[in-house]
Amino acid sequence: MWDTIIITPFTNVLLFIYTITGQNFGIAIILFTILIRLVTHPLMVSQIKGGQAMQTLQSDPRYKELQEKYKNDKEKLAQEQAALLKELGVNPFASCLPLLVQFPIIIGLYQSLYKAMANTPFDMLNLTRHLYPFLDITRVLPINNEFLWFNLSQPEKLFVPFLSFGIPILAILVMITTYVQSKLISPPPSGDSKDQTAMMTNMMNLYMPFLMGYMGLTLASGLSLYFVVSNVIGILQYALLGKANWRNVIPSFKPKAEVVDAKGDKKKMVKAANRGKK
Amino acid sequence: MRTLIPQTKSLKIVLLLVVSAFVLAACGAVQLNNWPGLTAVDGTVYMAQSQVRAINLTNGTELWHYPEKVDANNITFGAPLVTADKVIVGNYHNVVTALDAKNKGAVLWTFKDFEAKGRFIGRPTLAGDLVLVGSTDKVVYALDVNTGKLVWSFKARDAVWSAVTSDDRFAYVSGMDHYFYALDLKTGQKSWEINLDGPMIVEPVVGENNLVYVATMADELVAIDVEKQAVAWRMDTTGKTWGAPLLHEGTLYFGTDKNKAYAVNAATGSAVWSFDATAPIVAAPVFLGDRFVFASEDGQVFAMTAAGAQDWKQTVKGKPYSSPAVTPELMVVGGVEMEFPLVAFNAQGAQVWTFTAPK
Numbered sequence: 001m002w003d004t005i006i007i008t009p010f011t012n013v014l015l016f017i018y019t020i021t022g023q024n025f026g027i028a029i030i031l032f033t034i035l036i037r038l039v040t041h042p043l044m045v046s047q048i049k050g051g052q053a054m055q056t057l058q059s060d061p062r063y064k065e066l067q068e069k070y071k072n073d074k075e076k077l078a079q080e081q082a083a084l085l086k087e088l089g090v091n092p093f094a095s096c097l098p099l100l101v102q103f104p105i106i107i108g109l110y111q112s113l114y115k116a117m118a119n120t121p122f123d124m125l126n127l128t129r130h131l132y133p134f135l136d137i138t139r140v141l142p143i144n145n146e147f148l149w150f151n152l153s154q155p156e157k158l159f160v161p162f163l164s165f166g167i168p169i170l171a172i173l174v175m176i177t178t179y180v181q182s183k184l185i186s187p188p189p190s191g192d193s194k195d196q197t198a199m200m201t202n203m204m205n206l207y208m209p210f211l212m213g214y215m216g217l218t219l220a221s222g223l224s225l226y227f228v229v230s231n232v233i234g235i236l237q238y239a240l241l242g243k244a245n246w247r248n249v250i251p252s253f254k255p256k257a258e259v260v261d262a263k264g265d266k267k268k269m270v271k272a273a274n275r276g277k278k
Numbered sequence: 279m280r281t282l283i284p285q286t287k288s289l290k291i292v293l294l295l296v297v298s299a300f301v302l303a304a305c306g307a308v309q310l311n312n313w314p315g316l317t318a319v320d321g322t323v324y325m326a327q328s329q330v331r332a333i334n335l336t337n338g339t340e341l342w343h344y345p346e347k348v349d350a351n352n353i354t355f356g357a358p359l360v361t362a363d364k365v366i367v368g369n370y371h372n373v374v375t376a377l378d379a380k381n382k383g384a385v386l387w388t389f390k391d392f393e394a395k396g397r398f399i400g401r402p403t404l405a406g407d408l409v410l411v412g413s414t415d416k417v418v419y420a421l422d423v424n425t426g427k428l429v430w431s432f433k434a435r436d437a438v439w440s441a442v443t444s445d446d447r448f449a450y451v452s453g454m455d456h457y458f459y460a461l462d463l464k465t466g467q468k469s470w471e472i473n474l475d476g477p478m479i480v481e482p483v484v485g486e487n488n489l490v491y492v493a494t495m496a497d498e499l500v501a502i503d504v505e506k507q508a509v510a511w512r513m514d515t516t517g518k519t520w521g522a523p524l525l526h527e528g529t530l531y532f533g534t535d536k537n538k539a540y541a542v543n544a545a546t547g548s549a550v551w552s553f554d555a556t557a558p559i560v561a562a563p564v565f566l567g568d569r570f571v572f573a574s575e576d577g578q579v580f581a582m583t584a585a586g587a588q589d590w591k592q593t594v595k596g597k598p599y600s601s602p603a604v605t606p607e608l609m610v611v612g613g614v615e616m617e618f619p620l621v622a623f624n625a626q627g628a629q630v631w632t633f634t635a636p637k
Contacts, residue, residue: 119370120312120355121399121439121479121520122599122614125535125560128495128518138496141477142436142454154395 003130006104010112012132018116019139026147029113029222033229036109041237048243051185053090060084106230113222117143117153147225156221168217170224175213177231182208183248184238310370313560314612314619315357315401318603322379323610324358325620330367331635332383335608338622338631344375344383356441357401357601359409361423368398368411374419376426387426391417400441400481405463410449412438418451420466430466434459441481441522443490448504452478452492458502470507474500481522483530485544491530493519499532501547511547515540521562521601524570529584531570533559539572541586551586562601566609567625573598573611581627590627594618 013035018028037044057063062084070077085091118124128137150156150170157166182205216224238244314327318335325331328348332341345352351371359366364386365377372395376386396415403410408429409421414437420429436455443450444463451459454477460469476496483491488505495518501510517536524531529550530542535558541550557576564571569581569589575597581589596616603610608630610622618632 119397120310122312124439124479125520125599129535138456138476141495144436151395 002108006108007112007115008130010108011115011127011130012135014112014116015131015135015140018143019135023139023144024147025117025143025145025152025222026225029152029225030229033109033226034233036105037230037233037237040105044234044237045241048185048238048241050091050093052243053088057085057088057090060088109226110223113226114220117145117220117222119153145222150221152222152225153220155218156224170221170228171213171216174216174224174227174231175209177228177235178212179205179209180249181231181234181238184235184244184246186245186248310353310355311614312355313597313599313614315355316600316603316610316612316620317357317360317401318605318608318610319360322360323603323620323622324360324365325612325633326354326356326358326367327612327619328353328355330354330358330365330377330383332365332379333620333633335605335610335622338620338633340633340636342382343635344377344385354398356398357603359402359404361404364423366402366409366423368400368402368413370397370399372396372398372413372415374398374402374409374411374421374426376423389419389421389426389428391415391419391428391431396437399439403441403443403481405444405449408463410442410444412440412442412451412453414439418442418449418461418466420449432459432461432466432468439479443482443484445484445504450482450484450490450492450504452480452482454478456494458482458492458500460504460507472502472507472509474498474509480519483523483525485525486528487545489544491523491525491544493523493532497534499523499530499542499547501544513542513547513549516552517558520560520599524563524565526565526570527584531563531582533561533563533572533574535560537574539563539582541570541582541584553582553586553588555580560597560599561611561613564602564604564609566604566606566623569625571602571609571623573602573613575599579611579623579627592623592627592629594621 014028014032017031018025021027021031066077066080070080115127118127131137145152149158156168156170158169159166186205212227216227314325317324321335322341323333323335325333329343329345331343334341352369354367354369356368360379363379365379366374368374372391374389377383378386396413398411398413400412404423407423409423412418416434416436418432418438421427422429434451434453434455435457436453438451438453440452447463448460448469449463451461453459456473456476458472458474462469474494476494476498478492478494480493485491488503489510490502490504491499493499497515497518499513499515499519503510515534516538517534519532519534525544528544530544533539537555537558539553539555539559543550555572555574556578557574559572559574561573569583571579571581573579577594577596577598578591579594579598580591583589594611596613598611598613600612608622608624610620612620618634620633622630624630
């Protein structure tokens with residue numbers, strides 16, 4: 001089921017791109033990653049909107065009032081908050097669900113990359129069985145795994161003459177781009193040193209780059225290339241949507257204007273909140 | 279019960295942790311998987327599946343294994359080359375190792391090309407004092423069988439997955455790059471080459487009358503005249519051939535992944551007979567007794583007469599993809615998802631023993 005719906009189509013699209021782009025697997029991975037990010041763009045927008053709506057809500061005076069009023073009755077507070085969310089039309093899961101939908105796609109992409117780079121005769125047997133009829137195997141094979149200075153089926157390291165060891169350039173890029181992306185999408189610092197959510201977000205912002213960097217260091221570099229390209233496109237998407245919190249990365253950065261949703265959703269929510277006050 | 283907003287934040291973080299664990303599991307747990315390579319010589323069957331195991335051919339008990347524990351950096355699947363005193367294997371980490379066949383697999387020598395990072399997928403072969411082995415790093419290596427020292431190397435256009443075969447003049451290489459190469463056996467210099475318009479994963483088979491046979495993944499069996507350095511004939515096959523054709527008394531026997539078993543006249547390429555199996559055939563057929571034995575993916579192990587009639591049939595639980603190891607009396611079947619990693623049959627098709635690796 002998983003193979004039929006996700007991995008096989010992904011693998012075939014990836015290999016189709018490979019055959020029409022001069023049989024360069026690195027370029028095929030880059031183009032395929034861009035394609036996947038474009039297809040999942042609406043999910044990302046939905047995720048950003050959901051997250052921003054929650055941030056705006058937390059700065060709403062009525063939300064703070066409720067917290068103060070029901071600080072000793074957590075159950076009542078939850079009920080009142082749920083009512084407020086409903087009144088403002090905010091779905092608390094709107095930022096989580098698109099994220100969850102994207103993960104199977106990311107994992108499918110990973111697995112299809114691995115499948116396309118068949119490592120054993122058994123992998124090759126499976127690959128040939130899952131190729132769609134429009135793909136000519138004599139054009140698909142052999143897969144040209146060489147891209148720039150590295151082999152896409154092996155972990156990457158750049159060896160330079162004056163060093164006795166190789167530098168894992170891609171793994172470093174994976175870490176940097178993952179860190180930058182996660183910082184850009186994090187809400188601005190609240191200034192409250194006891195803010196547990198902020199502390200956990202900071203922890204995740206450190207944890208994820210190391211996790212991804214470790215994967216970049218140990219797995220086939222084709223996947224590291226995917227991670228880097230995917231992160232860079234993600235950063236560009238956030239920047240183009242005006243949702244990147246550059247001050248999280250560059251503290252001296254001064255935004256030109258207050259970040260406002262492109263469709264004016266924030267304004268609508270504030271208005272709705274004001275209506276609620278009256 | 280905490281407030282709803284921090285709850286959703288916490289939920290996101292928990293989800294992120296769960297998802298990252300899931301990503302690690304989904305992405306990090308990819309392991310090399312293949313069917314075992316098998317070779318039977320002098321009362322012992324050697325099996326390469328991650329580790330190399332020597333198993334008593336009479337009763338299926340293990341004699342020794344190498345390395346001691348499964349080592350992620352020393353994974354072997356290619357069938358071992360067995361000489362009078364050595365078991366030689368190439369692993370998936372660009373290392374060729376010679377083990378002492380008489381001394382419980384003690385390491386005699388290793389060869390590693392530190393410049394390259396390829397995999398030895400095809401089995402090593404012997405040509406006089408040379409061990410020939412191709413790598414996914416595109417290089418064919420010729421090593422001194424006694425010392426493991428490099429004698430010569432040849433770089434193809436792309437990876438070499440299949441075993442390198444030879445006659446007294448040439449080493450024959452069937453490449454993933456669509457090229458069939460004939461190399462001078464003494465120097466490794468390319469003598470000539472032919473583009474066969476299809477990637478090759480199956481080793482060439484040296485026949486009589488200057489013919490060498492090779493299957494391509496373009497669903498073809500090709501005979502090459504090495505005197506004329508040209509294609510002698512081509513035969514379209516229904517499906518791809520994954521196991522090397524068996525040449526016996528002027529006839530080539532092979533199976534395909536589209537359920538076909540073939541017998542083909544080696545001189546002309548015309549079909550003698552074909553047989554519809556019940557599932558894809560990946561393993562090479564073997565000659566046992568006076569029968570040609572094929573194994574299909576649904577676990578059927580069946581014997582055919584030279585005239586194309588089906589004789590005995592047995593079933594194993596699993597997918598017998600490995601090209602069986604064979605002696606005049608026994609054949610040993612292996613594969614993936616097998617109930618028993620190895621099953622031995624005699625020439626009458628009776629099961630003799632099964633093997634499961636000791637814990």
